[in-house]
Amino acid sequence: MTDLQIRENSDIAVNCDAMDSVVPTPGALESMPAKEVKRETKNFYDYTLPELEALLTGLGKEKYRAQQVFKWVYDKRVENFEEMSNVSKAFRAELPKIFHFERLRPLTELKSKDGTRKWLFDIGDGLTIESVLIPHKDRLTLCISSEVGCNMACRFCFTGKQKLKRRLTTGQIIGQFLHVQDTLAREGARITNIVFMGMGEPLDNPDAVFRAIEILHEPHGINFSRRKITVSTSGIVPLIPLVTKSGARLAVSLNAPNNEIRNQVMPINKKWNIWELLDACREHARESGDRVTFEYVLLKGVTDRIEQARELWELVRDIPCKINLIPFNEHPGSGFERPTPESVLAFQNELIRLGAHVLLRRTMGRDIYAACGQLTSKFDGRPERMDVNPGL
Numbered sequence: 001m002t003d004l005q006i007r008e009n010s011d012i013a014v015n016c017d018a019m020d021s022v023v024p025t026p027g028a029l030e031s032m033p034a035k036e037v038k039r040e041t042k043n044f045y046d047y048t049l050p051e052l053e054a055l056l057t058g059l060g061k062e063k064y065r066a067q068q069v070f071k072w073v074y075d076k077r078v079e080n081f082e083e084m085s086n087v088s089k090a091f092r093a094e095l096p097k098i099f100h101f102e103r104l105r106p107l108t109e110l111k112s113k114d115g116t117r118k119w120l121f122d123i124g125d126g127l128t129i130e131s132v133l134i135p136h137k138d139r140l141t142l143c144i145s146s147e148v149g150c151n152m153a154c155r156f157c158f159t160g161k162q163k164l165k166r167r168l169t170t171g172q173i174i175g176q177f178l179h180v181q182d183t184l185a186r187e188g189a190r191i192t193n194i195v196f197m198g199m200g201e202p203l204d205n206p207d208a209v210f211r212a213i214e215i216l217h218e219p220h221g222i223n224f225s226r227r228k229i230t231v232s233t234s235g236i237v238p239l240i241p242l243v244t245k246s247g248a249r250l251a252v253s254l255n256a257p258n259n260e261i262r263n264q265v266m267p268i269n270k271k272w273n274i275w276e277l278l279d280a281c282r283e284h285a286r287e288s289g290d291r292v293t294f295e296y297v298l299l300k301g302v303t304d305r306i307e308q309a310r311e312l313w314e315l316v317r318d319i320p321c322k323i324n325l326i327p328f329n330e331h332p333g334s335g336f337e338r339p340t341p342e343s344v345l346a347f348q349n350e351l352i353r354l355g356a357h358v359l360l361r362r363t364m365g366r367d368i369y370a371a372c373g374q375l376t377s378k379f380d381g382r383p384e385r386m387d388v389n390p391g392l
C-alpha cells in the first residue's frame with residue numbers, strides 16, 4: 001500500500017538512470033546465498049516481552065531476567081549474551097542454547113534526490129521485501145512491509161499483481177525497523193513515525209504485525225509511541241478492532257465513492273462492503289478518540305469526478321477523519337490513467353469547500369522505484385525500468 005507521497009506540490013527529481021548503477025541486476029539475487037537456515041534455537045526477535053517471560057519462567061528462570069535481556073537487546077542493541085554484564089554468568093552461558101539473533105540481510109540501499117531512501121532485504125528462498133524512509137519536515141517515517149506480495153489484488157496496485165508469496169515473521173518486521181534505525185543512529189537521526197503501508201496487507205498477517213507493534217512499543221526496549229504507528233488496511237473489517245486494541249492509528253484505503261466502483265477496483269469490497277467498513281471505522285474513531293485516515297486514489301474517469309467528491313464526503317462526513325488524495329501514477333498493465341492536475345485540484349477544492357480535512361500528496365522517490373513492490377519486481381525479471389510510480 002505504499003504510496004510514498006506526501007502533501008504539497010513541489011517538484012521532485014525523476015531520473016531512473018541515475019540509480020541504475022546501484023541496483024543489482026535482475027538475476028543477481030538467485031546467485032546469492034538466500035536459503036533460510038533451519039536452527040534449533042529461536043530467533044530472539046520473534047518474541048514480545050511477555051512471551052519471553054513465559055518462555056523463561058517455563059524453563060525455571062526468574063521472570064525479571066527476561067526484562068534484563070530484552071533491555072540489552074532493544075535498548076542497547078547488544079546481540080552478544082557475554083556482553084550483558086548484569087546478567088549472571090551461568091545464565092549468560094545458557095542463553096545461546098535457547099536463542100539466536102537473526103537480522104534481515106540488506107541487499108541494497110537506494111537514496112532518492114528528494115531524500116527518500118529505500119532498502120531491499122533478503123528474507124531467504126530468493127524472496128525480498130522493501131522498506132522505505134520518507135522525510136517530511138521534521139519527520140522521518142518508515143514504511144514497513146508485512147508480506148511478500150499480496151492477495152488483496154487491488155487493481156491499481158503494483159504489489160497486488162504479485163500474489164502472496166509469504167507472510168513475514170515478527171522478527172522480519174522488527175528487523176526492518178532495527179536496520180533502518182541503526183543506520184540512522186550512525187547519522188545522528190531517528191525514525192519518528194512508522195506506517196504499515198509497505199508490501200502486503202497488514203491485517204492479513206495480524207499475529208506478526210501486532211506482536212511487532214507490541215515489541216516496538218515495549219517501554220523496556222524500543223519504547224516507540226503507539227500514537228506514531230499507523231496500520232493501513234484495504235478493509236479486512238473483522239480485524240479492525242485489533243488496530244483499536246493495539247493503540248495504533250488506523251488508515252483505510254477507501255479509493256471509491258460507492259460500492260459499485262469499489263467492487264471494481266478493490267475485490268475485497270465484495271466480501272466486506274463500504275457500509276460495513278465505515279461502521280468499523282466509526283467504531284474505531286469512537287473507541288480510540290482518533291481520526292481515521294482515508295486514502296483515496298484518484299483514477300482518471302473512474303474516481304476523480306466532482307460529483308464523486310461530494311459522494312465521498314457524504315460517506316465519511318460523520319466520521320472524524322482526514323482524506324489523503326493520491327493522484328494515480330501509471331504503471332505498465334494497470335489499465336488506469338493519472339488524472340490531470342486540474343481535475344485533482346478541483347476534486348480537492350470541492351472536498352475543502354464541503355468541510356473535509358484533505359491532504360494532497362506528492363510523489364516521492366520515483367528515481368528509486370519507491371512505490372511498494374517496484375524494486376522487488378526488478379529482481380523478479382519483471383519491469384527492468386520503472387519510469388513511473390504506481391502510486392500505491
Ligand code: SF4
Nearest residue numbers: 001150152154157160
Ligand atoms: S493496495 Fe495494499 S492491500 Fe491492495 S493489493 Fe496493494 S499491497 Fe495489497
